[in-house]
Amino acid sequence: MNKSVLVVVTVGLVLLLNMDACYGQLKIGFYKEKCDYEDVESIVNKVVNESFASDHSIVAALLRMQFHDCFVTGCDASLLLDGDSSEKKAIANLNVRGFELIDKAKTALEQACPGIVSCSDIIIMATRDAVALSGGSTARYEVKTGRRDGLTSEQANFDLPGPQISVSNTIELFVSKGLSDTDMIVLLGSHTVGIAHCNFFQNRLWNFGGTGSADPSMDPALVETLKSQCPESANNEGVVVNLDQNPSSSNVVDNSFYQQIRSNRGILEIDQKLALDPSTTDAVATMANDGDTFLKLFGKSMVKMGGIGVLTGTDGQIRLKCSSANWSNFE
Missing domain, CATH: 1.10.420.10 (Peroxidase, domain 2)
Incomplete structure (x- = not known):
């Protein structure tokens, strides 16, 4: 084999292996048959439907939540963590809401299958369901799941664009x-x-x-x-x-x-x-x-x-709760 071709092939294989290591566990239907006889996505969908029925503005709230979470340290649910120095306390996030919906979905999922579904995946699924409720069947899109939750949360305003940005x-x-x-x-x-x-x-x-x-x-x-x-x-x-x-x-x-x-x-x-x-x-x-x-x-x-900076495998954790002042509760 030509040496230059070999180099290209080798580099390509390394890139593929690295991509698989980072994203290999993300897939459509990741939770299928992982929650006994319960359908994880249906549980999340039920919670979103209940919230949407009384407050259509939850669609915008969840869209903003996903954007603000993914753009800072990746889609790792670090935005949900409480604490004086957490992302949630950053100026850009003071008006983010929808945390109660995520916590409600997490509670239902923990009852169905403890320690299985990440908070980061709940954000992604809930936002998808809210968009579909607001925009109709043609607005629905399939999402990949299999994320794990981040271990830390620090204030960060610099990765979120302000209204006057060019x-x-x-x-x-x-x-x-x-x-x-x-x-x-x-x-x-x-x-x-x-x-x-x-x-x-x-x-x-x-x-x-x-x-x-x-x-x-x-x-x-x-x-x-x-x-x-x-x-x-x-x-x-x-x-x-x-x-x-x-x-x-x-x-x-x-x-x-x-x-x-x-x-x-x-x-x-x-x-x-x-x-x-x-x-x-x-x-x-x-x-x-x-x-x-x-x-x-x-x-x-x-x-x-939803694929920005995702954590899979041993890189993250599955929180027992999605938000808490005591972060050790999530480990």
Whole structure:
């Protein structure tokens, strides 16, 4: 065999072995027949259905939870851990919610099959189920499971993009996590559900870039509407608005978000930049015009995000509880 070919083959085998070591245990249906006669995914689905029935906003909450967990130290459920120095206490995570749903699912699973299902997998499965409930059958995607939970949790704000980040820097951040520019465009489409607090966009209404005026890229009618909701001199803590300004779909996982930002009705600065930047405007137009394509790509990108920094084998643990002030309870 040619020496250069041998080197290529050897390197390829090493890469494959390393990939198998990291991801070999992740697969669709990992928990099949591991929980006696119980169906793990059905147990999680039941909990999500119960929560969704009384609170449709749980979809946005779980999407945010998965994103914030996976982007810091990988999809290891470290975000769930309590503690004064934990990720949960980081400024970027103070408004993350949905922890009670994850704990409820974990309790049900521990009753069915103790010590089998990881908290990190529960986040991934629950988010998938919530998206399907909100977006319909075409929004459902299959997820791989087999993750284990992280051993530590430390505050980290630097891996979570702020609302004023540029498109190019957002792409760089996503690429650093093993995702593509397309994944970035598609995953920001999760803003088709959810809310934003006034302080995340108020600068666009009153004094954009120190001009003393509103952001010229925002629809003037929307500016006036938002000014009435977020007065300049008032304490707007706790005041929120929908990220998707289409009232009929603000809690539905669909492509309405892209239609809104193409009409200059993006709430967050990065959302509006997505529609205007030459590197992303064509993709935004495609998503706006084809809802089926968006849902198909969204599922694929969610699965890819769910593969960031996963722990398998002896690298992690299966927590007995998903959150606790005493982390030794998880070992």
